[in-house]
Amino acid sequence: MSDYDVIVIGAGPGGYVAAIRAAQLGLKAAVVEREHLGGICLNWGCIPTKALLKSADMLDSVRHAAEFGVTVGAPVANLPAMVQRSREVSAKLNAGVGFLMGKNKIDVIWGEAKVTAPGRVTVQAPAKPAVQPQHPAPKKTLGAGTYSAKHIILATGARPRVLPGLEPDSDRIWTYFEALKPKTLPKSLIVVGSGAIGTEFASFFARLGTQVTVIEAMDRVLPAEDAEIAALARKRLEKTGISFLEGAMVESARKTASEVTARIKLKDGSTVEKTAEVLLSAAGVVGNAEGLGLEALGVTLDRGCVKVDGRGQSSVPGIWAIGDVAGPPMLAHKASHDALTTLAAIAGEEVHPLLPSSIPRCTYCDPQIASIGLTEAQAEATGRKLRIGRFPFAANGKAIAMGEAEGLVKVIFDEATGELLGAHMVGPEVTEILAALSIGMSVEATDEALAQAVLAHPTLSESLHEAVLSALGRAIHIA
Template structure:
């Protein structure tokens, strides 16, 4: 039996980052992984989807080359090549994680990990004999998979989840996407750009329902303009996959409607990977499909920890990484600060992109704040006009009494690279005055943040 200081079960952006930080702090570390290093995010989520979206964006540029004074006589898409590029990007990143494991002298334990009593982990390879390893600290980072609805069973052919949507052998002519969170909206943009007829079905009143209402409405306008059919306040009640096409019965406010498509993509959230990993035997508390932890990610059983999608925090790659670092730094006896879950940025990488942090306008008002709202449209931005990307805006929300930056919401080109200003500003308890007086470079998209703040305080120049 091999003995470690720390064993991390799972090698996604939570697990592998945790293992590297543990190694940096001097712990003898191992990571357990049954598939590819990097987990879902690197192999099937964050990274390969961005590669697909970039191909779609380049294809869109070619379609609108004339808008930039350019003549492109002949061009077409190669769907197989687009998919292969995405897989190659993911493979390259996974090899990068292998290099980091080697560099940091972290042992990779290949196989399915199950936690045992007595601070042990059993690792069973796909075609080998189970081995047991021991550690002073065991960190569970097994992540999540696509959630399956009872009335929308996934068969991998006509009803699919995100993995299949990334590697389809043939581009479908039509697609129904159930759910309009980040995953649903990103695939809607990708397939629509490639020429697939896309319909989004969303149960709630707005698409991207966690975002500020104005952002949701702007994305809906943009999607409808690009030819995507958007059905809100609607739900898929059942699907019939017996024919050549799939028939979905959709319940709307006006009654039931039958939609036909080549394929239905279920994008209705995630289910944690906690089955058969030994939680019950060890006695680790689970509630509502999530492992219960304290602010340092300790479970109710000493020596066992959990981070990432298996815990109640936001199921985002950057959250999992931050949680893992805090967890091992606390184990190392460092002075650490608990993660502020109210200051976590969220991003959707469709076109236009969405990025946000903090409270929406509705949430701020419901919390009793007297608010100052500022908004700056990219149609008034010189950089956006020059780039041909005038869709969208930046919206900021401040507490009128003390100037606290309550929220920032963006929709437009490249905004996922801009939101960090608001995250850092809120972390430093920055007021609107400090953003106003910080000189922003011209011409840039980021000027819109300063201009939106100026609008909130009645000092906007370019509106």
């Protein structure tokens, strides 16, 4: 008889959600975690970065207070206090996950796991002490040993991609770990990569006064975003003092005690050198599939991730994978959705695989960027005839009242069917208002159905409605 119905390896946003859902389905569940509940997202990614970015937002608000009739003194960025607040936010949520483990009677096994056979997990003591929530504690905490389960779910997440010649040293070359806990504010910073991680940190440090240069290997910054939206975002980011090098590759880095010099190959083949106090390598992440014993069991891997079907099932029955370790898009909300899909499959429920294009993407820089579905170029490549609508925040009453009237909402429809193919936004709180179109896409709402929706006034979300009307040739508040 197995110790558990389900053992989940990894307690991030995929793992702990899988364990909770298993418990809700009446299954006996345990989570193996080597470091901290909540995973990278809660402790070293999504949550603490948003806390830091909120501090930068507050700094900007005070700087512009006079524009709103409020007189205050000159604001000062207290970096240690900002970092401390971000760590406290993470600690609070970490304790919350511990509470949920106990509430749902889920055992927590602290250590590093290896799948030694289908249905069998061996756990060794972690390489460094685990960060266990002090209060409230999970139902039961266990340690090293061998455990069995009918189903094993791999939810081991991902780690920063290390580029050759840019190996992090926690001093002059950082990953996001060091960027979240800087000892002092660097006067200058080179950011390698203009994806969500790189752009968010560039936005944060630039607003605190750091001279920031972003180096992007692709032909344009924010390469995963719609080209029109990326261009608008770049223009705004440049106003905060960020400079960009596109189509450029960092070939090597030379360090001294006080600075780092990057040798950069430009798109024309020439090379230049750029010196800064710190270089932040933000060239994406790679799945944590190593050391789990998967190759010996015959689990098929694809580019460093576990290859799964639409339910999360690997090539070996009883071994499942969710979240980053199951491949892109490597996003926390995708991991959580994977968890629910996989538990439905384990429970014998009907599962409808989610298309990667229907997973929302958000970048919390200033201005915010949010998107879902196909870009204009991707939609055109399908051969369909398109309806595209645009609405600028400069024509939105709420945005003007907020003093944040720069930005755009763009929607893309299939002209023949009215299907929403994509939505792309840059501007105030677009990471929040995207949810309306995410829901619309999930229920297969057409352009005409979205046009019939009534949105409250004055709200930023009215821009969504106006963009839909624009696609239909019926926009009211733009000429």
